[in-house]
Each structure stands twice: as C-alpha cells, then as structure tokens.
Amino acid sequence: MQITVVGLGKMGLNITKQMLDKGHQVNGFDINTSVRESFSHANLTYLDDLAVLKDASDKNLVLLLLPAGPITQGMIAQLAGTLKSGDTIVDFANAQYQVSIEAANQLAAVGIDYHDCGLSGGVHGARYGACMMLGGKETASKDLLALLSSLCVANGFQAYEGIGSGHYLKMVHNGIEYGMMQALAEGLELLKEQSHYQYDLAEVTGNWEFGSIIESALLSNIHAELAKDKELSSFTNQVAASGEAKWMIQEALEEEVAVPTIALSLMKRNASLKALSFSNQALSAMRYNFGGHKEF
Template identity: 60%
Template structure:
C-alpha cells in the first residue's frame, strides 16, 4: 500500500511521525507549503499537489484524511474520487457527522473506492505514540489494513465496527462523554479554588488524584500538567468553545428519546461561556427588581 496523509496539522503530522518511526515510507500533503520546514524525514515525501497521487496508480493507495470536518473534508473526498482507482482506500479521521460519512461511503462504493470512517482519540500525544481508534466501514476488510491501524494504537486501543458511519458515531458519543467528564472536573476544582476553609495547592491535589483514585484519567493528567505550570491558569480565558460532536450527540439523543442531562448541560455551559454579558442574566435581574425591588450590585 502507498500511504498518503492529507492534512499535516498537529494530528496528521503526529501520525506521520509515528509511521516514520515504524519504518514506513509515506507521502504527505498539506495546503501549508511551509509544513516541510517543521518536520522532515527521508521516509516522508511531501507532495506539492493532491494530483501527485496519480504518480502511484500502479499500487494500491491508502489515503489518511486528517482535515476539518465539513467543507474541507467533503471537497477533498470529491477531488480524490476522480484520482483514486478501484480498491484504493480512504480512511477519514475527521470528526464528521456520521450521516455524512454514510453518504461518503455510498458515493465512493459506486466508484469501487473503499471508504472507512475512523474516530481518533488520545490527542497529539496519542497520534504520536499510540492512539485509540474506532473504525467503521464495510464488513469485508483487508486484515493488513486493520493490522496497520492497530499498530498505531496502544494495546487494546483499536476496534473495528463493520458498519459504515459507526466509527464517527462512536467518536460523537465519546466526545459527548468527554464534555461531561471535563465539566465535572472543572466544577470540582472551582469549589476547591473558591472555598475558604483550606489552602489547597491544586497541582498537588490533581497529582494525588492521578494515582489509584477512581477519577484518575488522561483528563486529570492534562489539568495537572497545566496547573503545575501556573495554578491560576492565567493564560486561559473564560470562553470555552464547543465542537460539532457534542451538539450532534445531544440532537441524536433527543431524536432517540434517550436522556443525556449531564452532557447536555455541559454543552450549554460552554455556550454560556461565549457570552460577554448573557442577556438571560439581565432578564433575571430585571425580574427580581420588578417584583421585589432587588438591585444587583
């Protein structure tokens, strides 16, 4: 297989580095031509254009897409559909809506191109040293492909689900769960930071909780690392953006009539953080003043 990674941002470049460390010679393409100044390896051949894929048509192409979900991914898949040949493979690592992934699978199947949707978790560190992957796609799959993807994951971190769209559906739910866990950690540390009884060093507390506690996790490792640098987290503002996956998950839960109150509230909390002065707070203050004469100071 001739492996090409399209999209050499943090995640794509980290996967490229891991493949190179394994001894794999691969191709890479990114819209930013200066990416080659960041990383170079004799086993990474930078393509000047996606059209350069035509030069390797005598072997099976395996294309990894690590692009933003939506327009960039759709446009690239459309472009690849006229470049790739029968039995070539696309692994879509974007955080796409699962129904879009099903559409991509069906459109490319008609051309004989194999499309797989893959949820990728573990962050930049995981992409570099061993990730968690949830692969969705057709049941009839080349074992060599599964073995390659499994080699990029930590032991036990790879699973294949033989239904198109299932990988991105799982990533959608995974990220929703992540939202709820992050919110719970944030609220607990908020209380520890604000309470007046004890003088806690939150770096020490989070380090304590990283070992043997029920809530030890990669997320606890992450916040401990940042608190160790600065307990006030001064470089971070109070705005927290939400990606598409949690929104899709809440919408899916409503359609399936499955209650997801924690995840839904964690999404609403992020949305509220983007407001400089939430109008709803002004409405509440106005009502309190109107019925009870309460003035907000």
C-alpha cells in the first residue's frame, strides 16, 4: 500500500509521525503548506497535488484526518475522481454515521473502498498509541487491519461490521465523555466553593488519580491543568460542543432510549456560550413579580 495522510493538523501530523517511527513510507498533503517548514523526515513526501495518486503503482491507502462536514465531504468527492478502483479511504472525521454511509456508497460506485474510523486518545494518542473503532470490518484487508492496530495501544483497536459503525461508536463515546466531564467539573466546583474545608484541587485530583473508582484519563487531564494553575485562570467559562452529543441525543430519541445525563451535559455547554441567559432574566422577573425579590 502507498499510504497518504490528508490533513496534517495536530492529529494527522502525529499519526504520520507514529507511522514514520514504525518505518513506513508516508505521503502527506495539507492545503496549509507551513507544516513543511515545521517538520521533515526522510520517509515523508509532501504532495503538492493529490492527482499524482492516480498514477501510483501500488494500491493507495488514504487516511483522512480533516474536520467533519463540508471539508471532508469535498475531499471525498475529489478523491472519488482521483483514486483508482481498489484503493481505500479511511475517514477519521467525527462525522454523522449517515454521512459515512453516503460517502461509502459514493465511493463504491467507482470501486473505492471506504471505512469510517472513530479515533480517541487525543493528540498524545495519535502520536504514541490511540484507541480506534473501525467501521466496515467485512471489507477491510489484513494489511489495513494490521496497520491501524499498530497505531493503537494494546487492545485499543477493534473493527466492527457495517459502514458507519465506527462513527456511530465514536458518537456514543463522545456523548459519554460529555457526561463524565460534566460530573467531574461539578464535583470540583463544589469542592472549590464549599465553606467547610480548604482543599487544594491539584492535590485532590492527584490523590484520586491513583486507585480511586473515578481514576481516568479525564481526571489526569484536569489534574495536569490544576497543577499548573489552581484557578484555571487562562480558561474562559464558555465550553463549546462539537456535535457528537447532539447527534447521540437525536439518535436516542429516535430509538426511545433515555440519556438524561448526556442531554443535560450538552445543555450545560450550550448555556455556557450565552453571555447573558434570557431564561435567567425571565426567572428573576417572575420572582420579582410574585414575591418582590428585586434582583436588578
């Protein structure tokens, strides 16, 4: 296989570096050419135009590490007219699984194999060993399975049957992540605001990191930040949502499965983006109207 990574941002470049460490020859492509100035390697070839893949003597394996949505969809449309029958695309975008199914059908019409793949572990995972959930197991070659497995931590790779199954799993994975993060954040806020004891939150999270039931990568993440700054003063109180939790909640409604914790964690994020919540103003107005509670 001739391996090409399209999208050399934080995740794409780090997966590329991991493959280079393992001795692979890799092509890299990104519309932002500044990456070429920041990193070079004897086994890495930067491409100026993906059209050269049409003339490759080996089968092409293209790893897409682009943002979900129009950018990835546009690249898939471009590759549909560029790659050869028998080539393979693995899409790591956090896309809706229905979009992945549409992409697979589009590419199958020209003989190109498509796999969706959920990727977890962040930048560190991409560089040193991730967790991956590959969709479309029934059409995956042994070489592809071996390559992706080698980029994961031990037992961190699994292939699943059905196009879209990898991105469906990543959707649910990220929804669970929202709920876990919210629970940790709320607990830490209570510890910070309560009036009984003086807790060093870096010390507390460091304590909980070892042997506690809530020991986790997320706990380690917040401990690392609290150890640098106990007030987290470089962070705002606004928290964006990237879409997966919303899709999961929509799916849960369709399937009539209750996911209240994840739904509330998403609503909490959405509320954080409001500079001034009108609903809070409405609550204050009602309290004033019936009880004379003046809050203005």
